[in-house]
Amino acid sequence: MYLKELTELDGVSGNEQQVRDFINQKIRDKVDEVKVDVLGNLIAYKKGTKGKRKIVLAAHMDEVGFMVTNIEEDGTLSFSPVGGVETQVMAGKVVRINGKVLGVIGYKAIHIQDREQLLKPLSVEQLRIYIGAKSKDEASKQVKIGDYVAFTTTFDQENGRATGKAFDDRAGCSVLMDLIDKNDRYEDDVYFTFVVQEEVGLRGSAVVVEQIHPDIAIVIEGTTAGDDPELPEYQWATHLGDGPAITFMHRGYVVNKKVYESIIGVAQKYSIAYQSKRRTAGGTDAARLARTGAGTAAGVVSVPSRYIHSPVSMIDLNDYNNTVLLLQKILEEGEAFAR
Template identity: 55%
Template sequence: MNNLLKYLPELTELPGISGKEDKVREYILEKIKDKVDEYHIDVMGNLITKIKGKDSSKKVMLLAHMDEVGFMVTKINDDGTFHISPVGGVDPRVVFAQRLKVNGEILSVVQIKPIHLLSANERKSKPDYNSFKIYTGFSKDEIKKKIKIGDMVTFDTKFYMNGNRAVSKAFDDRAGCSWMMNIIDKIAEGNKPEYDTYFAFVVQEEVGLRGSGVAAYQIKPDVALVLEGTTAGDYPLLDEDKWATHLGNGPATFFMHSGVVLSKEVFDKILSVAKENNIMLQFKMRTAGGTDARRLAITLDGIPSGILAVPSRYIHSPNTIIDINDYINGYKLLEHLVIEGRILK
């Protein structure tokens, strides 16, 4: 496996919904704590690290969110089942009959009525969370000892690769977290960055961009790069002119999205550095959805930001697909932007 992928499989398999990113943060910190000059965990749970550059007159912030979409336990029944509510945007249609894990440990299955027993109206209707019961196999007494209201529930998905494609949950945004860990490794090999560089592994993006503004107030960067997993949409049932990005066409950058128009200066630098280094880059062509760049635009005096993202097919589902070459090329572009300081030159 490519060395740039050494963190990605484990990162995607870790459980970490918004507000419960502990296992992800612990994994990241263990891997990078001896490679950075400073680090701290703030009150919200953001992990903020710093590596000193050749020039300390400017600050560059890289930012990726640790949380994934998922669920919380909202009710526990006497028959060994429980109910859930979504944390972040999860279409209930992708939850039917899936395997889930409670707190990353307890296996369960979303119950579904067999198709043979569905009425005509039931076959046409969209499922909703009120109708879901999740089965554990526990007795009435056992379930209430093992599962509590508010417990974290995530998809039970293993990372695997087939050719240039990888499948897992949580590429949004463990891909961005993995990119930052790769950059920290590169710097640790003796490649000192041009400017002081901060790596903010932030919380609660999926429930309203909560952690990024808090991190930015502490860092006060001159420029930020938001690293993400983003919608692909390139599947046969959707007309090509409605595709947001396309797997295999390189990492994606944004000129705007819901709630923000990105800094033209930063946008142009991303484009020019990609062109100079023959790195394939694509634009996200649909502007629905958002990233932490929206929060940064209204934090402090406004922070100029750019976005680099890995296109992800079937995003916010248990089986998201990325193209490994998009991931690798995104990392190569980051090296030029961050280590060489091109994002500010």
């Protein structure tokens, strides 16, 4: 399991190099071929024993974060979100700029806000990043417009649960790395793809499908959990501890019926705990894979995660381990899968 190392790396969409380099260094001697394409996707290939089909397993390396948009006269930084980050989770958080400069996202203290301000949601235009600089000139020596900004959360593990940032989708990346570590060879040709820029438009996966032309694809994701205190149970998407979530539909895509039923069939055959993702909000690279080029029969298996797209997320490690096991058994099924 590579969750700690992966989640503590910075990899905001468009700036996935740290994550890509780490994965490449860990897997390159365990696969038949590995390459980085022009967009930055990392593609690892293992030749099958029969090689009649091509299966793509896809996980995205990027995380939500920010970019510096201006350096103000007082030395603070204006910024914009990269991907879906709500302002409710920003204020007061420690961030890292370009992997080295620490800052804090600041807003006026509660003591000097009037009632109207307290009742209104913040806008990103009201927030600034403070890096300790006292002037624009001083700040400009440390950062520049266009620099990437990431949360700085450290990984922690206790009582069968783990917390950290970017489980969406470093959990999926770690699952693929664990599968590669098993050093198994399957009937089908398998492409383990670590894709870029999912959070800003499912971009990397479109380039992958045009290069490989797979027969089947399975996206491994970190998906939203619904078991939060403020949500009634009928609105839960997934529940921590109930196993990997299998998606039947989400924004922009109704999952290929044969692939969906085959994933469930494998889980049932090997008595692997699983759950259906009950809410259809959000999207994944499966939508892009399904509608790019000639199209690919694509499914989605996800690790449920509380508080995704925030500084701190939480997963259940049994869900993670069962996701690895489910994908392993799917690959072992070989040509019998989704026939």
